[in-house]
Structure formats: C-alpha cells, structure tokens
Amino acid sequence: MLAIALLLLSLGIAPSLQTRPPAPKACKTFPGDPDWPSPATWHAFNASVDGRLIRTVPIGSPCHNPNFNATECDIIKANWHDPAFHELSPSSIQDSLWANKSCDPFSPPDSRCIIGNYVQYTVNVSTQDHIKKTLTFAKQHNIRFVLRNTGHDYMGKSTGAGGLAIWTGNMKKTEWIPHFKSAGYCGPAVKVAAGVSVIQLYEEADARGFAVVAGACPTVGFAGGYIQGGGHSALSSKHGLAADNTLEFEVITTTGQFLTASPTQNSDLYWAISGGGGGTYGIVWSATVKVFPDEEVSGASVSFAVGPNVTRDLWWEGINFYTAQTPNYTAAGAVSYAFYSGDTFNLSPLFLPGGNKDQARKLVQPFLDKLVELGIPHNVSIDNFPGYLPAYTALFPSALFGVSTQLFGGRLLPRSLWDSPQKLAPLQDSIRNIVDAGALAFDIAIRPTLAVAGNPKNAVLPAWRAAERTFNPNLPWDDTANFATTVANQLDTITHNFDEQLRKLTPGSGAYLNEADPFEPNFKEAFYGPNYNKLLAIKDKFDPDQLLFGSTAVGGDRWAQQPDGRLCRA
Ligand SMILES: Cc1cc2nc3c(=O)[nH]c(=O)nc-3n(C[C@H](O)[C@H](O)[C@H](O)COP(=O)(O)OP(=O)(O)OC[C@H]3O[C@@H](n4cnc5c(N)ncnc54)[C@H](O)[C@@H]3O)c2cc1C
Structure with a gap:
C-alpha cells in the first residue's frame, strides 16, 4: 500500500486515494433484464431532459422487413460511405465494423434488423444539465453509458450495445x-x-x-x-x-x-x-x-502507375525513392500524404504551410528527377494558395473521406529507420510485401516533434515525437461480406500479418490510438506507451465509477463485451 501511495504521490494525484473507485457491479443492466427501466421510467427521464431522449431506430431499417422501402433503402446505400450521412443520425456509427451487421443496408431485406451494437437511447444534449442528468440516470440504473459526438471512431468507442448515449454533435458554439x-x-x-x-x-x-x-x-x-x-x-x-x-x-x-x-x-x-x-x-x-x-500554402501532387512501360519492379523503385525522400519534406515543415495500392501511387498532397510554389517544387524535384530517370510517366501539379482554407479545399476534396471503405491497421514509423539506406531497406521491403498482399497504404509523412510543438507537457504518445510516418496498411471494405469474414480479415491479415511485420521493425514505437487496428494485441503499450499507468490513475480519480468505457481506451481491459452485447467486468 505504501508503495502504491508513494507512486501516486510521485504522479501528483494523491487525492485519488480518497476517491478510490468502488468495485462496480459485475455487468451492466441490459434490455430485457428485470431491472431495465420501464417505459414509464424512460418517459419520466425524457421529460427531465427537455424531451431530448431519442429511442434508436437503426439507420438501416428501411432496408429491412417489415419496414422495407426500396426508395429510402437506395438512398441509404448510396450515402452509406459518406460521413455526413451518419453524423446526422443520433445513433449511427461511421465505421460499419462496429455496427456488427445489426441492421445492415446491404444485407437482404429479410435478414435481421436489430438495435444490436447501436445504443438503445440517445440524449441530444445542449446543456450541462442534460449531461449531468443522463450520467445520473445511467448510474442509477446501472446502464452502459456512451459518449458520442460524430461517431467517427474507428475503435468503436462511440457506440455500445445496451447503451444510453449523450450526443454532443449539435453543440456548435x-x-x-x-x-x-x-x-x-x-x-x-x-x-x-x-x-x-x-x-x-x-x-x-x-x-x-x-x-x-x-x-x-x-x-x-x-x-x-x-x-x-x-x-x-x-x-x-x-x-x-x-x-x-x-x-x-x-x-x-x-x-x-x-x-x-x-x-x-x-x-x-x-x-x-x-x-x-x-x-x-x-x-x-x-x-x-x-x-x-494564416499564411500562404503550397501543395504538390504526384501520381504514377504500373503500365505498359512501367513494370511492377520499376513502380516500386519509384515508391522506394519517395520513401527515402520524405524526411526532407517533413524537416521543411511539410506533411506528405501518400496513398498507394494495386498499381497506382498518389502523393496527394504534399502540404507546405508558409511555403511558395518554388519551395514546394524544390522539395519534390529530386523525386520527379528520379521518376524521369526511371522512365516512369507521371502527373504533377504544384500550386500556391493564399491561405489554409483555400489550400485545404483544393487539396483535400471531400470525396477523399469515405467511411466504411477500409479496415484499419497502423504503426508509427520512427525516424531512426531513415538513419541509413541499410536501415531503411527492410522497411521498404515490408511495405512492398504488405501492399503486394493487397493492402491500401495510407502513408502520412509527418514530424510533430516536441520542438515544433513548443515542448508541451501532455499525454501524447511519446513515439509520435520520434515518428517520421504514421503508416496505415488497410484493407478494402466489402459491403457484402458477412461479419465473421470481415473480422477474420482484420485479424488474420492486418493484426497478425501487416501490423506484425511493422511491429517487428519498430520495437518501442507505437500506433496512433485513433487510426490503428482496433484489435491491436497490446493496445496499452502501442497506444499509450509509458503514459499508461499515470493515465489509468487519472481516469480513476475523475471517473471513479468507470462509466466511460472503450475497449482500447485507458482502463478498457477491465470490462469486456459479452457475445450477447452485454458489458461485464472482465
Ligand atoms: C474519414 C475520417 C478521416 C479522419 N481524418 C483524421 C485526420 O486527418 N487526423 C486525425 O488525427 N484523425 C482523423 N480521423 C480520426 C478521428 O480523429 C477519430 O475518429 C476521432 O476519434 C473522431 O472524434 P469524434 O469526436 O468526431 O468522433 P466520435 O466517434 O463521436 O468520438 C470519438 C471518441 O471520442 C469520445 N468523445 C467524443 N466527444 C467527446 C467529448 N465531448 N468529451 C470526451 N470524449 C468525447 C467518444 O466517446 C469516443 O471515444 C479521421 C477519421 C475518419 C473516419
């Protein structure tokens, strides 16, 4: 006990000793349980939150009997991959992995349409009182509490079976x-x-x-x-x-x-x-x-593909050269977004804040020269923009941001891999293995060092400070695949193959907790690194009843969702 107290004191959180969390009940109350609130109780709760309680109707309902409506269903299917469509819903989630085919628009009309992994109820909050009352109600009835804003989370943290959510997405001040x-x-x-x-x-x-x-x-x-x-x-x-x-x-x-x-x-x-x-x-x-x-921005885009005069080996030579070049970009303050898969490569874009067209061209010129030397035909555009928004609008067209289009993996690649061509070669080989095995590489060269960040004191994963890339080896999403196949794909191909290759190359690094494999085997170390224990103690100080849960969030391993969806103490 003394050792724990000293540890807490050294972390500056001694007061948590007075607010140690009581042992929570073993499982959350689930719909159908005798102690699940009655309709009258929900009704009274709704009145207490100004009528802002919304009972979930799964977003895909019009695609299923008995509510099937072909016109509405077509609209749902056409918009399923648009984040704005899900954002308007109080309960939908952007990443269909977490919808668990509960009420899937691409499944036959007679297949199941249940609330499933969506929350049961949502409060569309606009005041602090709405939030506090929802917390009190969830606690009083031992209901799983969910906190949802836009529902973008790739880790499934903004939904939960049997849950009561607050929806913060309409607070726009x-x-x-x-x-x-x-x-x-x-x-x-x-x-x-x-x-x-x-x-x-x-x-x-x-x-x-x-x-x-x-x-x-x-x-x-x-x-x-x-x-x-x-x-x-x-x-x-x-x-x-x-x-x-x-x-x-x-x-x-x-x-x-x-x-x-x-x-x-x-x-x-x-x-x-x-x-x-x-x-x-x-x-x-x-x-x-x-x-x-605000300041001017310059942006460069480069693309090339395997073709009649470009063999796959040559294509990879071009990509390997790009990989070797990016520290020059990030050192100049640029962030470079590259997407490659199958037989196409797109640098789209290299974004250079404060830079002009000449500076952007100078950065990418060695890469362009190499493509010429290799005889690879390519498209290039380099532009100047008067400020951030015009650059953002031109360089990141919204069509780029589909959801439920990919299964995610991810790893932060440390800059030390770029110390020498010999150290870089195994990374280049792994990237080639991974992409040739079917991955969509979503590859961001980025350098958020402590120095550029102004030496902040915060809980950002330290591996970010040494990173040269956040590299996501993703797989294409298949709307028609069954859930078991999708999960198996994620586990077999991303968790145990693509990410594993990257883990082996980057011991001691980690992954971006928002954009990575949700089944990351050692999420505590990968997403939080040496900060984990301190974060857990802070969580327990401010959330002593463990109301806030996410399977990959700090403390997430203390609870586990059961096969029926019920959340229980692990
Ligand atoms: C298409 C797409 C593009 C993306 N692009 C980028 C990018 O360029 N850069 C980047 O860094 N990330 C990016 N992301 C990842 C994004 O940052 C995460 O998905 C993030 O979690 C979304 O937060 P949200 O609040 O919008 O979503 P939600 O899913 O609603 O919430 C995400 C998490 O935050 C919690 N949360 C929400 N609101 C609050 C609150 N008020 N207080 C406390 N916790 C809260 C939720 O409980 C959940 O755990 C992208 C994601 C998608 C789907």
Missing part, C-alpha cells in the same frame, strides 16, 4: 479570443464547443485570418475524439499535433462536477485529455486552443 492570456501563452485562441466540426472551425478561422491545427476530414469533431486522441494535421510538422495546442478544457466529470482543466488548474486532467484518448476521463464541454496567423 465557438468563441474567438483575440488575446488569450495564461502563464504559458499570450495570443489568439478559440474556444470550441464539444460538437464543432473541423470544417466549421476552418471556415471561421479563415474569415478571421487564422489557421488552426486540425485534421484532414471535414466532418470529424474537433473537441471530441480528434484532439483528445492527439490529432494529426497538415500543419503538424510546423505546429505539432492538435493536442499540443490546447490551452484549457471545460469538463463535466462523471461525478457531475464542472471543472476547468489547464496547465494550472486540474493539471493532471488537462495532461490526460491532451492526447490520452477521447471518452475516458470526462465529458469535454469545450476546448480552447491556440490559433495561428
């Missing part, structure tokens, strides 16, 4: 602060409510002459899983990750307290929420982040 002042920062900032999307932020920033460190997908929720999970951005080789730019959070804890978390107030909570994962420590009501004066 922002407050632009010209002169934020704190001990560590004086300058422009923006306070962002829990439901603000990346594109809303970009548009508002543009109108005010600012740029914000945020992600590539327009519909991702900025203050939810994105920033709390770290959040990579086209600006990250220049300004660090999104979590590196946090100034303070307003948080509602699962015990109903409203707290400010900053480097000087509840600093342990601030540290954890800045990179230690969404849906784990509390419900973020708002995040305040630094913003940067």
